[in-house]
Amino acid sequence: MTLSQRLYRASAWLFPAIAVALALCLSFVMDPYLAFLGASWVIFGILGLSLDIVWGRGGFLSLGQTAFFGLGGYLGAIAAVNLAPVIGNTLLPTLPLAALFGGLCAGVLGALIFLARMGPLQATILSYTFTLLLWSLTQSLKFAVGKAVVGGDNGMSGIPGIVIGFGPHARALPPNGVFAVCVIVAALAYFATLALMRSTFGRVVDCIRLDIQKTELLGYDVRRVQVVNMAWAGAVAGLAGGLFALWSNYLNPSMFSVQEALLPPIHVLVGGLGTLAGPFVGALTIGGLSFWLGGGVAGGQTTLILGIVLVLLVLFLRNGILGAFDQLWRRFLPDPNAAARDAGEVRINVGDLDRIMREAEIQVGPAKTLSTDRVFKQFGGVIPVNNVSRSFAPGRPMALIGPNGAGKSSYLKTCVGVYQPEGGRVMIGDTDVTHAPIFRRVRLGMGVKNQKPQVFGALSVYDNLWTAAFARTRNKAKAADVAGRVLAMLGMTAQAAVEAQALSHGQQQWLDIGMVLCLAPRVVLLDEPAAGMTNEETRELSLLVRTLARHTTVVVVEHDMDFVRTLEGHVTVLHQGEVFTEGDIDSLRADERVLDIYLGRRQHV
Amino acid sequence: MAPDFLATVLLSSLSSAAILLIATIGLAVVFGLMGVINLAHGEFLMIGAYTALTVTQAGVPYVLSIPVAVAVTMAIGALVEVLVISRLYGRIFDTMLATWGISIAFYQLAVLTFGTVSPGIGMPQISVQIGAYSLAVYPLLMNGVALAMLGFVYLLMTRSVYGMKARASIQVPEMARAIGISSARVNTMTFALGCGLAGFAGAVLLPIVPATPSMGFAFVIKAFLTVVVAGPVTLTGSALAALGLGGGASVTASFLTSVAGDAFFFVATALLLWRYPLGISARWRRKL
């Protein structure tokens, strides 16, 4: 590995660490006024970081970050005003309380948004409404807590500065010291977030942004992860708010204002969305630009230029400063996706697969049946699933066929949990899952492969498999073992580091199937798995399905009768939402009625 | 409670709702019909107000300044669409950020050009007496203006060939082009129309809301929330949402405080979004 590659890999912690060290050195020598301003840029960087966590990583543009910032600031200030005369130090009472409060509020708002499964626009608007509500409420909210007086639109004044000493005689730090403290707090927030985002939790957050449905199909409780991520972001915002209160010694409702709410997005975009370090770069750039143009803290005459810069950024520099830098650097690094071009054909090794499935049986128990009892699904006047009662057991592949619009995929979606049926029951083994969320069904042993390949494009092939394996094993070493063996079976060992999006359509299909195997499912549902595959791939797929069916229940929804015939399994024909007939494929091919509905054979005009 | 007081409150609240609706219709066209979040909508309103003010100060009668304001805002709107918006269709959040950039740039341009305080043009001093209270007539007139605007947009969109093309382009863009509609030109026209309506609103509200560079901020948020709550049946939905949210806020403000009115607005918006995630009109079977 070259030096450039090593540096690139370490860049997320190395360069921020250097920047922190530099800033701390500078804090001894810099001009106090610049230090005063610089501290505010760092604070806005922390606020931007909080947005980057929910937006850049979580995929939800929250305009509520300034609300958590303000709420944390107010509560932190109240604590500081009351406790500073007693203990002296203002950081200890203020920052943890501010972070906790910000996190709590964000968690509650996040629960409202994510548990209601709101659309992205509605979620953004709701978070914005929350901020605006606080804006109008705080204008007239007047109360006192101990010595702290919250004075409506007069704001809250007399907040002590940053004091690190203890006792009644401890003094507030001068601007240069304040700057240093802000840098240290920012570094703590950044590195803690970096660690979190590099943990398995962060992996799931990334997966949710890339494909939330697939993440849930791996058995992760996606909505809980979203709420926790939002709460963490809120805590970071609250922390920034507490620091801001101590920095400015004064708070007023304009913290919740329209203009303020849109500042974090601009900082994040300028720096680079999803980079975590970007918001700091963005806040520093915007702040520095304003300062250089003579506007100082308030912005002043620079607003015009900022507005134009924002438009140009959106139009021409979508990845921000760090994003552009990253792209430039990567041009000089060896392409990790080069191996995708030499990928060979997939060869299913029956022995390996048998071994993997036998082990799975020992670990997670025997195969389960999937059964439906008179399930009924209706959309307006259309009834795609009309009282279908079926039971699928292991032993041989179970195929579901039927012409277009017969209700095959609606039936499958009802089994998976995408649709909630209006009547009837769905059972996995002995458990009634009719109304269970998708991830719970997956944890009961359901494995689903949808028609289109669902892979996490920005993750490597190996990481895709590992994430699936970890969902079941909840153990890093075991997950690595399972992922490694499935990788070998797919013949993709040489492509382990390739980004999944660089694979061909067919390879993505196999990777998706590999992810389902990593789950060691007790019931496998495959929706048109042969679509878009070459003849050779279709043959291997058929072998895989037949081998799997010896160990677990396998249900295949197919259009392609040729493929179904090679499965040598049991076939159910659906037509107009109902079970039309069933049997083995040869008897069905001889059945004129089946040919009629399949071919649409009638007498025409 | 005295009936004259009640009548006064109801009438003035109705006017408030009408004013909100006037400010919202342009956004309803741009967001509701085109799916573009135009955060600069308020600034187009502001440009309309300043245009009307400047023209009036130059000696032209106020009534004639209104069409000038519409023409100016439509032209600027068309330019913005061609230069910025047309490159961002389908990227809803990018559009939002870009239009925010335009919004603050226009705001600052207005500050540089007109300063932060401008003389108003004064409301016509005609009022009606209801019991012990007197009500200015001009705000009451806004009810008629709002209805006229609604009617105009409704007829334009449903009866004219342009209206049909605009709706077709927005409902199924690919098919619209496949039957021969030049969607790019139609979209420019629709965006300009929305901006022109904002300019009209700014001009017609000038006697009530004096022109200031920041007047846009005051309107855009509530207008925006109104349109989001309205949902896909834009025009009828917006009228109803404006009546409920704007009127309700105004009634609340009359009995309590203006802050309580704002709080009512935002809480009602949040509750409606929670209850109807796709807008109140998501299940209506209406054209507009």
Place this chain on the structure above:
Amino acid sequence: MFRLVNATGGYGKTTIIRDVSIAVMRGEVVALLGRNGVGKSTLMRFAIGSIPAMAGHVEIDGKLAPAAPERRARLGVGYVPQGRFVFPRMTVSENIAVAAAATGHDHRAAVTAALADFPMLRPKRDDLAGGLSGGQQQVLALARALATQPRILLLDEPTEGVQPSIIDEIAGILKRINAERGIAILVAEQDLDFCLSIAGRAYVMEKGRIRMEVDRDTLRADTALQQNLLGV
């Protein structure tokens, strides 16, 4: 009069159709057969200009067709997409009128003519198109395409999700407009009998390429070929 020459296209970086060349003569009805996912819809969208050409081009009357779909529509290319895509919040009449107006024809006359041609739409003329049944929407999508007064009509899976009685009706209408107005038709279908009833010639697609070209009688007689091609 309508040709695709070496058409290659797809979505993003993915190529779906490769080197496809087909031709439809004046007044001819041609079917495009093949299983799900072989690229029939992509080919149709290539033909109308909805997806950019990676290679190859489209010719109308021997001349290179313009790139923009709206300009192709005005040159007489009518399109009925898979899944119909009527304008859901416009009335039946408006759906027809806007198509006529966009291609420079009198929209009132077009609506009158369409309602005369399609009696089924008459009682629904002022209903929103989104509220019609699948079969009615299919007929409306056809009426809308005819309102542009096309010289060639491209139909993508017109029988999908349509009840049998309406399928028969659609087949009848297509035969009639072909015979009476000389409109050429290219129809992508999986419903073999529907195709056999209207088309004189067929192209068979497999994996994004044209595998063979057969005439109606050969296809009708050869059951083995039918099973093989359509995976029945």
